[in-house]
Every structure is written in C-alpha cells, then in structure tokens.
Amino acid sequence: xxxxxxxxxxxxxxxxxxxxxxxxxxxxxxxxxxxxxxxxxxxxxxxxxxxxxxxxxxxxxxxxxxxxxxxxxxxxxxxxxxxxxxxxxxxxxxxxxxxxxxxxxxxxxxxxxxxxxxxxxxxxxxxxxxxxxxxxxxxxxxxxxxxxxxxxxxxxxxxxxxxxxxxxxxxxxxxxxxxxxxxxxxxxxxxxxxxxxxxxxxxxxxxxxxxxxxxxxxxxxxxxxxxxxxxxxxxxxxxxxxxxxxxxxxxxxxxxxxxxxxxxxxxxxxxxxxxxxxxxxxxxxxxxxxxxxxxxxxxxxxxxxxxxxxxxxxxxxxxxxxxxxxxxxxxxxxxxxxxxxxxxxxxxxxxxxxxxxxxxxxxxxx
Numbered sequence: 001x002x003x004x005x006x007x008x009x010x011x012x013x014x015x016x017x018x019x020x021x022x023x024x025x026x027x028x029x030x031x032x033x034x035x036x037x038x039x040x041x042x043x044x045x046x047x048x049x050x051x052x053x054x055x056x057x058x059x060x061x062x063x064x065x066x067x068x069x070x071x072x073x074x075x076x077x078x079x080x081x082x083x084x085x086x087x088x089x090x091x092x093x094x095x096x097x098x099x100x101x102x103x104x105x106x107x108x109x110x111x112x113x114x115x116x117x118x119x120x121x122x123x124x125x126x127x128x129x130x131x132x133x134x135x136x137x138x139x140x141x142x143x144x145x146x147x148x149x150x151x152x153x154x155x156x157x158x159x160x161x162x163x164x165x166x167x168x169x170x171x172x173x174x175x176x177x178x179x180x181x182x183x184x185x186x187x188x189x190x191x192x193x194x195x196x197x198x199x200x201x202x203x204x205x206x207x208x209x210x211x212x213x214x215x216x217x218x219x220x221x222x223x224x225x226x227x228x229x230x231x232x233x234x235x236x237x238x239x240x241x242x243x244x245x246x247x248x249x250x251x252x253x254x255x256x257x258x259x260x261x262x263x264x265x266x267x268x269x270x271x272x273x274x275x276x277x278x279x280x281x282x283x284x285x286x287x288x289x290x291x292x293x294x295x296x297x298x299x300x301x302x303x304x305x306x307x308x309x310x311x312x313x314x315x316x317x318x319x320x321x322x323x324x325x326x327x328x329x330x331x332x333x334x335x336x337x338x339x340x341x342x343x344x345x346x347x348x349x350x351x352x353x354x355x356x357x358x359x360x361x362x363x364x365x366x
Contacts, residue, residue, distance in 0.1 A: 010044035017042065033237075035196065037360050043348040054345040055246055055296065056262060061338040062293055063090040063117050064328045065301040066321065067268070070095045070122075073106035081110055082318065086325050090117030090152075090299060095124040104135045105142075113140060114149040117299070119266075121155035121188075129156040130173055133181055151183035153226060153266070157190050159206050171214035174224050185226040185264060193232035193270050197241065197361035200227070201248045205363075208256060218258035226264035226298075231288050233273055236353060238288070239344050242267070242295025244357035251362060267292040269303035278312060281305035282323065289327050294343045302327050 018026065031039040045051075066083035070076040070093050080091050093107065108118075113136075120132050132154060140147050158165045170187075177184055187207055191200040204225065211221045227245060231238050242265060249263040269288060274281045282305045292300050304320035306313040313320060332338045344350045 010046040013042065013044060035360065037356055039353060039356070041349070043352045045348060047348065047352065052346055052348075052351040054342040055243060056342050058341060059338060060293065060296065060340055060343060061332075062297050062328075063299040064088050064325060064332075065090040065092050065117070065119070065266075065268075065299050066325065067092045067094060067121075067301050070099075070107065073099070073103045077107055077109050077111075079321075080107075083321065083325070084111070084116065086322055087329055088116075088325055090119060092119040092121055092155075092301060094122040095120065096122050098124045098128055098131055099135070101135060101138060105139060108139060113143065114145050118150060118152035119155070119299075120152070125154050125156055126158070129154045129186065130169075130176075133173075133177060133184070137180060147180045148182055150181060153185035153188060155188045155190070155228065156186060157188050157228075159203060160190070165210070167210045167214050171211055171216055174211070174216060174220065177224065178220065184224075186224045187221075188226055188228045188266070190228040190230075192230045193238075193273070197244060197248060197357060198363050200245065201252055201361065202363050204249070205252060208252070212256075218253065218256040222253060222258060222261070222263075226266055228266045228268070229297075230270040231267050231273075231292050232270070233284065233288065235287055235291050236350055237357075238291035239295040240350050240353035240357055242292070242297065243342075243344065243350070243354040244361065246296060247354070247358045248361060251358075262296075264298045265296065266299040266301075267295075267297040268301040271303065271308050274303065274305070274307060274309070276309060276312065278305050278309065285324065286327050286330075289331060290337075293328075293331055293337050296342065300328060 021028075029041050031041070033039060064087065066088040068076050068079050068083070068091060076093065083091060091111075099107065118136070125132065136150060137147050140150060158170070173186060177186055189200065189204045189207070191203075204227070207225060208218050208221055212218055229242060229245070245265065246262050250260050253260050269285070273284065273288065285302050285305055289300060289302055302324040304317070304324045306317075306320045310317060337343055
C-alpha cells in the first residue's frame with residue numbers, strides 16, 4: 001500500500017513551499033522563542049541520519065493526582081475519599097501548618113496507605129519535612145503496614161528559598177528514608193512554566209554537589225529526587241520541554257559518572273494559564289494534560305476548570321474536581337496514552353524541538 005506513495009525529499013518539499021509562498025521569504029515561517037532559539041515548522045526525515053528512537057521502552061503510565069488544600073482535616077479527608085472513589089490514584093495534601101499525630105490520623109482516616117501515592121506539600125513541609133515521615137511511620141505501625149510499602153513524596157526544595165541550607169540534616173533524612181521509605185521522593189526540584197531548563201538542571205546539580213560532599217553517592221541522591229514542572233499552553237513545546245529535561249538529567253548523571261536513570265517528573269498547572277472563560281479552561285486543561293503525558297510525566301495534577309474562580313461556577317466544586325479527574329481517565333481509558341512507550345517519539349518536529357531545547361539548556365559549568 002505504501003508503495004503507491006513515492007518518497008519525497010526535503011528539497012522537493014521546500015521547493016513546493018517556496019511556490020506556495022509566492023515570493024514571500026521562507027523566514028516568515030520561522031518562530032523565534034523568548035530564549036532566542038529559532039524553530040522551523042518544517043522538519044523532514046532527511047534531517048535525521050537514522051530514525052529517532054523512543055526515550056523509554058516501558059509503558060507511559062502516570063499517576064492521576066488530586067491536590068487537596070488542608071485547612072480542616074475532616075473536610076480534607078472527605079475530599080480525599082471522594083477523589084479516590086472518583087478514580088484518583090494519588091493524593092497531594094498541601095499543609096500550611098505542621099499537623100500533630102491526631103490531626104494527621106484524621107487526615108488519612110479510611111485511606112489505604114499502601115495502595116495509593118501519598119504526597120505532601122506546602123509551608124509545613126518546607127519548615128519540617130522529617131515530621132511527615134515520622135507521622136507516617138507511626139500511623140503505618142498502628143495499621144500494621146510496613147513503611148517500605150508506602151510510596152509518595154515530600155515537596156521539599158530548600159535551595160531557592162534559603163540562602164543557608166542544612167545539608168547535614170538533608171543527608172541524614174535521606175539516610176533514614178533509604179531503609180524506611182525507599183519509595184519516597186524527598187527532594188522536589190520545582191520549575192515554573194517560564195523557568196529556563198538550564199536553571200532547572202543547575203538547580204538539580206546543586207543537590208548532587210552538596211549532598212555528595214556529605215558522603216552520599218550521586219546514585220543515592222538522585223533516587224530521592226524528582227522534578228516538579230508547571231506546564232504552559234504551548235502544546236508541542238511543552239511535550240518537548242519535558243522530554244528535553246529527561247535528556248538533560250541523563251547528561252548530568254553521566255557527567256557525575258552515575259548510573260543512568262530517567263527522572264521522575266510531576267506535572268501540574270499554573271493558575272495563570274486559566275481565564276475567566278470556564279469552558280475555555282476545560283479545553284485548555286485537556287490539551288495541557290495531553291502535553292504532559294506525551295512528554296512523559298510520572299504524575300499529573302489537573303487544575304479544576306474553575307480554580308480561583310469558584311464564584312463564577314454554575315456547578316459545585318465536586319463537579320469541577322470530577323471533570324479534572326475525568327480528563328485523565330479519558331486519556332488513559334479511551335486514548336490509551338498510558339500504554340504507549342514515549343508517544344511523541346518519531347515525530348520529526350517534536351524530536352527536533354526536544355534536541356534544540358536540550359542543547360541550548362546544557363550548562364557547560366554543570
């Protein structure tokens with residue numbers, strides 16, 4: 001069947017494009033990004049010496065996360081149970097004050113701790129990350145569960161918010177978690193949609209450098225780290241940005257002569273990506289989610305379409321949270337994007353954009 005369509009070289013395509021432009025310069029089609037890189041809309045197989053390979057060979061499954069702002073543990077627990085009943089696979093509790101054991105027990109009441117992902121963020125984690133592992137260890141003991149069966153993360157990223165980091169404390173926390181919580185990520189390298197990838201990889205390198213000086217191996221450190229990426233609205237660029245970050249991380253590990261392993265990347269939305277048109281936000285949520293999972297997110301939090309605009313919504317918050325979860329259910333159950341290894345692999349345009357972003361971001365000082 002394909003023999004009916006003879007191959008067309010890049011030169012032949014460009015000649016046709018030139019004819020269609022009717023004298024207008026080809027440069028009009030180029031796109032110059034904010035970082036100065038130039039992107040062409042036309043990439044061809046001739047640009048590759050061999051077909052690009054998939055970044056990963058495993059499936060593309062990701063965790064469906066619901067974020068829960070904790071002000072009252074009973075209310076937060078009710079939302080958590082509702083989320084799990086509605087198909088959430090992970091919970092991210094955002095706490096602004098450190099809970100005591102009773103409050104923590106209320107928060108996780110009725111939740112099977114070893115069945116889902118447990119993630120903790122907020123000011124309380126920034127202030128005292130270790131207390132959350134201690135509380136989890138105590139609660140797991142009460143329920144007869146081994147802490148080694150628990151998986152999740154702490155959104156602890158002291159480097160950008162503190163001029164003085166207690167590296168010894170962090171090293172000891174990693175040592176403690178290595179045997180008690182081997183499936184927990186303790187360090188989250190956060191990046192907004194506007195953060196340059198070069199700054200992100202240098203940020204990550206700061207942890208590798210300082211913690212290795214405390215006697216930890218780069219392999220041990222990297223296993224406790226994850227990236228937290230806020231995704232933007234530029235569909236193809238966001239796919240390429242996540243894929244480029246994976247390549248940069250492998251390059252960084254290689255520079256440290258450490259075993260190569262792709263990073264865990266948690267993706268969420270920035271509130272600024274939404275507008276006052278709530279229905280537009282529903283559509284935007286879907287395209288951004290597609291960018292995230294095709295880029296290779298390990299975990300995705302979809303922002304409800306009325307986030308920050310609840311007073312404008314015609315339906316209760318339970319509905320908007322349900323829609324946010326269902327966006328991901330559709331991508332898994334109907335589109336099967338979780339079953340495909342590196343869905344964006346082989347797209348000449350995305351592959352080229354991935355390479356451009358990675359090459360321009362690689363810091364020579366790393």
